[in-house]
Amino acid sequence: MNRLRSERGIALAVAIFALVVVGGLVAAAFFVGVQEQRVGRNTIKLGQAFSAADGGAEAVVSNWTSAVYNNIAIGDSVDPATNLTLAAGTPLTRVALANNAGWYRSAVRRINTELFLVRVEGFSQDSAARQSVGVVVRLKTLQLNVNAALKTRGSVRVGGSSEINGTDQVPAGWGGCPAIRPPLPGIRLTSADSTNIQNGGCTNYSCITGNPKIQTDNTITSTSLTTFGDQTFDDLRSLATKFLPGGTYTGIAPVCSVAGCISGTCTTANLQNWGSPFAPAGPCGNYFPIIWVDGDVSINGDNGQGILIVNGDLSVQGGFEFYGPVIVRQTLRTSGTGGHFNGGVIAANTDLGAISVLGDATINYSSCALSRALNASATGAQMRERGWINLY
Numbered sequence: 001m002n003r004l005r006s007e008r009g010i011a012l013a014v015a016i017f018a019l020v021v022v023g024g025l026v027a028a029a030f031f032v033g034v035q036e037q038r039v040g041r042n043t044i045k046l047g048q049a050f051s052a053a054d055g056g057a058e059a060v061v062s063n064w065t066s067a068v069y070n071n072i073a074i075g076d077s078v079d080p081a082t083n084l085t086l087a088a089g090t091p092l093t094r095v096a097l098a099n100n101a102g103w104y105r106s107a108v109r110r111i112n113t114e115l116f117l118v119r120v121e122g123f124s125q126d127s128a129a130r131q132s133v134g135v136v137v138r139l140k141t142l143q144l145n146v147n148a149a150l151k152t153r154g155s156v157r158v159g160g161s162s163e164i165n166g167t168d169q170v171p172a173g174w175g176g177c178p179a180i181r182p183p184l185p186g187i188r189l190t191s192a193d194s195t196n197i198q199n200g201g202c203t204n205y206s207c208i209t210g211n212p213k214i215q216t217d218n219t220i221t222s223t224s225l226t227t228f229g230d231q232t233f234d235d236l237r238s239l240a241t242k243f244l245p246g247g248t249y250t251g252i253a254p255v256c257s258v259a260g261c262i263s264g265t266c267t268t269a270n271l272q273n274w275g276s277p278f279a280p281a282g283p284c285g286n287y288f289p290i291i292w293v294d295g296d297v298s299i300n301g302d303n304g305q306g307i308l309i310v311n312g313d314l315s316v317q318g319g320f321e322f323y324g325p326v327i328v329r330q331t332l333r334t335s336g337t338g339g340h341f342n343g344g345v346i347a348a349n350t351d352l353g354a355i356s357v358l359g360d361a362t363i364n365y366s367s368c369a370l371s372r373a374l375n376a377s378a379t380g381a382q383m384r385e386r387g388w389i390n391l392y
Contacts, residue, residue, distance in 0.1 A: 045129035048102040050390075053122025053131045055097060056104030057388075060118050061137055064380035066241075067268070069108050069116065070139065071286045071376065077109040092121075100125060114139050116380065119391070132391040139378040142239065142290075142307065143229030144325050146344035148188035149210065149365040150357070152332070153220055154349040156193065158208065159201035161360040162338060166210025170368045171323055171342055173280050177368035184365050186210030188217050210365075225348035226329065233329055233348070236309050237292050239379070244271055246295020246312055252320065253302040254284040274304025277323040277342075288324065288376035296330075299339070306373050313353070316361070323366070324373030334361035343369035 060080045068083045077086040081093035092105035106120040118135040149166045158164065166184040170177050186208040187197070194216050199205055205213050226233040254276035258264030266284040267273055274291060276284035288306040297310055300318035308314075308326045316332075316339030326332075326345045331353040338361025345363055347355055357363060382388065 042129065045124035045126070046131065048124040049122045049129040049131040050133075051122065052097055052102035052104045052124070053120045053133045056095065056106050056120040056122055057118055057133050057135045060106055060108065060120065061135060061380055061382055064137075066377055066379060067266075067287050069110075069380065070378060072108070072110040072116075074110050074112060077107045080106050080108055103127075108137075111136075113375075130392075134389045134391050136383045136387045137380040138383050139375060140381040141374045141378040142236070142325075143231070144327075144344075144346070144370070144374070145228075146325055146346065146365075146370055148185040148215060148344070149363045150186065150345050150347070150355075151188045151220070151225070152345075152347040152349050152355050153189055153193055153222070153225065154352040155196060155198075155354045156187065156189065157198040157200075157354060157356040157358065158187075158205075159199055160207075160358045162202070162207050162334070162357045162362065163360075164208045164210075164357060164363045166213075166365045168368075169342065169364050169366045171277060171280075171366060173278075174368055174372065175280070176372065178371050181367045183209075183211040185215030186213045188215045188220070190218050190220050191216035222348060222350050225346055226350070233309075233311075233327075236290075236327070237311075239377075240290045240292035240309065241377070242271060242274075242289045242291045244291065244293045244297070246293060246297050248298045248300070250300045250318070251302060252299060252304050254279070254282070254287075256283045258283075274308075274322075275306055277303055277305040277321065286376060288373045290377050305369070307377055314347075317359075323369040325370055331355055332357070335359050338362070340364075342366045343373065 072078055079086055079093050081095050086107060092107060094103050094105055096103045102124050104120050104122040109117045111117055116137040118137055121130060121132045123130050149164050164186040166186040168181045194214050252272050252274055254261045255267040255270040255273040256264040261282055261284060264283055266287050268287060274289055275287040276282045279285055290307045293310045296312040298315040299320045301320050303321040305323040307324050308322055310328045313330045314328045314332050316334045317336045319337045321340040323342045325343050326341055328347040330351050331349055332347040333356045336359045338359035340362045342364045343366050349355060
């Protein structure tokens with residue numbers, strides 16, 4: 001039996017169903033698109049934050065402020081943006097990247113005498129994303145083999161009221177010194193040169209103290225006295241923090257923003273400010289520059305500390321006193337009231353001139369002056385292995 005079926009209205013139902021299906025597909029596509037856009041935007045922000053953190057860490061290590069970081073107490077932290085010690089709860093200073101590409105904040109924490117942890121938090125431009133990295137930094141000190149009060153080659157003259165002393169001495173008022181080392185030789189040079197020392201006014205080498213007074217060392221050559229670890233004498237110029245031409249200098253002394261240099265801030269930009277060895281607690285007490293003098297130099301008073309490197313001859317008069325290693329490419333000459341060196345002197349004497357320690361000059365070995373100067377002027381270098389980590 002045939003039945004009449006009415007199909008009126010089916011088109012509307014199909015159309016509505018199709019609209020629902022298409023609407024769902026469009027909504028799904030729109031949702032997926034929005035999510036992809038958000039993921040992409042978040043990825044960009046996360047990349048900005050990571051770049052800020054990584055770039056901030058590189059900036060801190062590259063601009064290592066030895067005078068501040070190298071004097072942090074173990075366990076303490078410093079804000080690199082202000083160079084101020086961080087107390088508990090102190091907020092870190094915000095540092096913006098160029099072109100407003102993000103910003104970071106950082107802290108340098110001392111782990112032990114040689115290791116530091118640089119922790120940096122980087123943020124995206126709108127501060128919506130954050131990344132943190134940590135870098136382990138080791139102090140990179142100049143590799144000096146100071147194994148006598150005076151280490152040299154060639155002709156040597158000693159006499160008058162001068163004194164060369166290989167007994168380890170601690171400068172007055174200095175702290176943070178290593179244990180006293182056993183006595184070292186007063187003078188170390190080759191056996192051929194040791195037989196030609198002129199000692200007028202210094203009977204039986206009475207002006208030389210050490211164990212022994214004179215140590216022969218046939219490994220000493222012009223090359224050995226101008227090579228320091230993997231660095232040559234010329235390489236030392238890249239480490240210097242102060243550059244002076246050859247010439248005559250008087251009045252080397254600490255300079256501060258307040259007269260007398262008892263308070264205020266240390267004026268490190270002054271070329272004749274070489275630190276403050278006689279006021280270790282003063283503004284310049286922790287300032288140990290690496291001084292490169294390009295050419296022959298004559299110094300007449302007063303005092304300084306750090307690492308003195310002379311690319312030529314060094315002549316000293318007027319009671320000048322220096323604390324730390326002294327490296328001379330050619331000859332060392334003292335006369336009159338002479339020079340007082342506390343640490344150790346390496347005179348390569350490449351032109352085989354005459355080394356003279358006359359007048360009332362004094363050369364004292366001091367492991368404290370050496371270690372303080374080398375550590376305070378050391379640069380920070382990221383450790384090659386396990387020296388970087390993405391914290392979060």
